[in-house]
Amino acid sequence: MPRALSDEAVGAFRERLIDAAERLFARNGLDAVTMRQLAAELGVSPMTPYRYFADKDAILAAVRARGFDRHAAALNAAFDAAGPDPLAATAAAGRAYVDFAFSHPEAYKLMFDISQPNEADYPDLLAAADRSRRTMTRGLEAMAEAGLFAGEPKLVGHMFWAALHGPIMLAFSGKLEPGYGARRIIAGLMEGLQRGLLRTEPA
Amino acid sequence: MPRALSDEAVGAFRERLIDAAERLFARNGLDAVTMRQLAAELGVSPMTPYRYFADKDAILAAVRARGFDRHAAALNAAFDAAGPDPLAATAAAGRAYVDFAFSHPEAYKLMFDISQPNEADYPDLLAAADRSRRTMTRGLEAMAEAGLFAGEPKLVGHMFWAALHGPIMLAFSGKLEPGYGARRIIAGLMEGLQRGLLRTEPA
């Protein structure tokens, strides 16, 4: 139906396209997401997506942004469901972080992929990633600001984030041997960091 | 020169090929390593490398293995140069780890790339990666065994390893904002973990 494509129609098609990309992606990994497969999944010709996205990178950026949104939602849900104790809520968010990574490994890998072409070209992605990051670190920052932790709040937040991310990425790259899985390493790190940073006695 | 290609000749060509791949790789990233470019760099036809490696993946596996070897060498050098104090030597190896990652980012990225096809098919790579891992964690394990650290030695080694890897990977994926770089996060983590795990008073 040519002539005029309403903004909603454009948006709807974009969503459908991102859905399809997520599906292919989760099903068979990154290699399965080709323009032709994507088009087939949508029942359109291989060039049609180019009316809605600049190129394949833009599509992947949208999928990534969607991943960050899901991620943030999962963390927020866990955080909110954990009750009022900030320490318990933060721990719950941490568990949700790891659970997300291992139940949506393809999504997590894509989100933190190392060869992203000019992330800055996709403001929506930047915004989603930033929202997600703030969600990750907000509990910790709140704790740090409340004086439960020593050190600069934002830095402490990043430290815990990295302490989750490191073991997860080592696991994904197949570098961990059986018996030393990501969850065990994370447990050790969380305990060690808590012992090192937590002010159990607020003096 | 057909008929019979001595083992040394095969080995020599393989080395030349890996060298060329490393060069292309460091120069223009992974996308620059195409069979045709590689062949051009070596002055042979695009199919010649297939006499020396099964396929492109095998070449990349060799480059990865080489990376792990360089990595292990760099850590060992730093460790050995640091003197007898195990804590100082371990700290030096940690610094060398980070320095390696940021001075050979392409190599580090490739080594810990997340979409490696059947790593188990390349025993040389497995061996090199394992050698490298042991180098990384040996100082820490020694310290842990000497009772300087609480907890299981090997686990503690993996914890520190992951605490280096996490910030580095976050930096490579462009997720860290200015002011919260990998080195700062690592410094915080090392300090926090030391405080949490180190037995300053061997009671």
Place this chain on the structure above:
DNA sequence: CGCCAAAGTCTTACGTTGTAAATTTATGCC
């Protein structure tokens, strides 16, 4: 000394990829 089987290399070719360009198709407006 000469020739030939075979190892090494090169050329050619195929299927797949992302996407540019040209073509077709279908509608809102006069």
Place this chain on the structure above:
DNA sequence: GGCATAAATTTACAACGTAAGACTTTGGCG
């Protein structure tokens, strides 16, 4: 109702990994 034009499709191209086949060189045997 016809036409300008937006959307979609078809066609086409360059680059990729690599399979298949042709060519080229040489060690070993008569």
